[in-house]
Amino acid sequence: MFRRKDVLSEWERIFSARGLDSPRLSAQVLLAHILRLDRLALLLDLNVPVQESDLTKFQVLAKRREAGEPVAYLTGHKEFYGLDLLVTPDVLIPRPETELLIDFVRNYCVSRQNCSILDIGTGSGAVAIACASCLPSARVVGVDISNAALKIAKINAMRHGLQGKIDFVLGDLVQPLQLSSFRVLLANLPYVPLKSYRNLSPEVRNFEPHLALFAGMDGLDCYNRLAAMINVGVDSGTELFCEIDPSQKNAVQKLFGLKARQIDVLKDFSGLERFVHVVF
Numbered sequence: 001m002f003r004r005k006d007v008l009s010e011w012e013r014i015f016s017a018r019g020l021d022s023p024r025l026s027a028q029v030l031l032a033h034i035l036r037l038d039r040l041a042l043l044l045d046l047n048v049p050v051q052e053s054d055l056t057k058f059q060v061l062a063k064r065r066e067a068g069e070p071v072a073y074l075t076g077h078k079e080f081y082g083l084d085l086l087v088t089p090d091v092l093i094p095r096p097e098t099e100l101l102i103d104f105v106r107n108y109c110v111s112r113q114n115c116s117i118l119d120i121g122t123g124s125g126a127v128a129i130a131c132a133s134c135l136p137s138a139r140v141v142g143v144d145i146s147n148a149a150l151k152i153a154k155i156n157a158m159r160h161g162l163q164g165k166i167d168f169v170l171g172d173l174v175q176p177l178q179l180s181s182f183r184v185l186l187a188n189l190p191y192v193p194l195k196s197y198r199n200l201s202p203e204v205r206n207f208e209p210h211l212a213l214f215a216g217m218d219g220l221d222c223y224n225r226l227a228a229m230i231n232v233g234v235d236s237g238t239e240l241f242c243e244i245d246p247s248q249k250n251a252v253q254k255l256f257g258l259k260a261r262q263i264d265v266l267k268d269f270s271g272l273e274r275f276v277h278v279v280f
Contacts, residue, residue, distance in 0.1 A: 002055060005046035007031060011062050018066055021201065026071050027062070033075045034058045068203040081130035085156050090148035091124040092212040097243075097268040100275065101186055102130045104241045104266070108184060109135050118143065118182040120173055120226065121189045123212060125153030125166070131186075132157075132165045143169045143177060146211060173226050179233040187226060187242040193219035220251055227255035230280075234259065240278040252276045 008027045015023030031050075032042040034057050050058070061074045072078040072093045078085050080094040081102050087093055109115035115138045119128040122142030132140045144150050150168050157163045169176055179185075192213045197205065204213070215221040223242070230240065244252050253263050256278045268274035 001049040001052070003047050003049055004031065004042065007050050007055065007058065008046070014062075014066055018068075020065070020068070021203070026065055029071050030061050030065060030074060031058055033077075034061065069207055070203050073207060078124075080126040081134075083126075083130060083133060083156075083160060085124055085126055085129070086152055086159065087124055088152055089207060090146065090209060091152050092208055094124060094126040097270075097274055098127065098188055099130070100266070100268060101127055101188065101241055101243065102134065104275070104277065105131055105184055105186065106134060108239060109138060112183070113137060114139065115184060116182045117141070117184045117186065118174070118177065118179075120185060120187040121145075121212075121222075122153050122168065123149050123188075125156045125168065127186055127188060128153070128166050128168075129156055129160060129162055132162045133160060136165075138165075140166045141169060141177065141182070142166060143171045143174065145170070145172050146209075149209075149212075173222070174229050174233070179230065179238070180235045183238055185230070185234075185238060185240040187223075187240065189222040189226065189242070190215040191219045191223065191243070191245050191248060193217055193245075218248075218251075219245060220248060220255075223248075223252055223255055231256070231259040234280045236261075236280060238280045240276075240280070242276050242278075243274060244276055246273045249273050249276065 011027040012024045015026050028039050032039045034054050064074055072087045073089055078087045078093055081099050117131050117138055117140045119142040122128050122144045125142055128140050128142035142153055153168050157166050190213050194214050194217050249265050259280055260278045262279040264277045265273045266275040266277055
């Protein structure tokens, strides 16, 4: 019978040979998932034997991981801003850098009562749910064009007891909503250029939803359309925080520049210019 450390060592080697991201972490997360342990509990005693039935279940997932399938889709979970979220191939896997959007909103709302927040392109609901969780007095609405994504978002809100604090709306960007109802707009829209398709890692390119990734040849289709809507309907004093590719900062600033009173580019954890902050 194999011990935990034997299983982890073998599959870390296999994942590494395949060139997968984070081979050691992948093996640990998958085995912990099968054993229904958190990762720390798994690692506290690596000499414990793995039962044959658990090993079989693990190997099924590990082989899918070997083929490039993301760990989050294999376990059905991803942590975002300290919240455990359900994820499926219908939604983009939340990224750590996107957590900075929540920090920006918290800083904005800390001195204001009853902030109203619109999360445009909510996907799994990660941003909307994190905002509602850490800003109890805020009104939060999430909008998405995908019915399948909204189903996941609603489940995630229910899992965290926030279903009464967030409204999820089916719609194309901000079309079904009255922009004057919101003081903060958040947008983490598709921004990957189609011309960059081959440059993406296979696990992103082959498994994550293209609707949530790509936005035309230059990656700006969604932001072009959003700017056209916002520049017409937004009230003075509204603030927008959006996530972009660093190469798009000048183009996005130009899109909102006609209506904006102030535009700032903000950096992510790696020092990349990942966010644009617009004050209208």
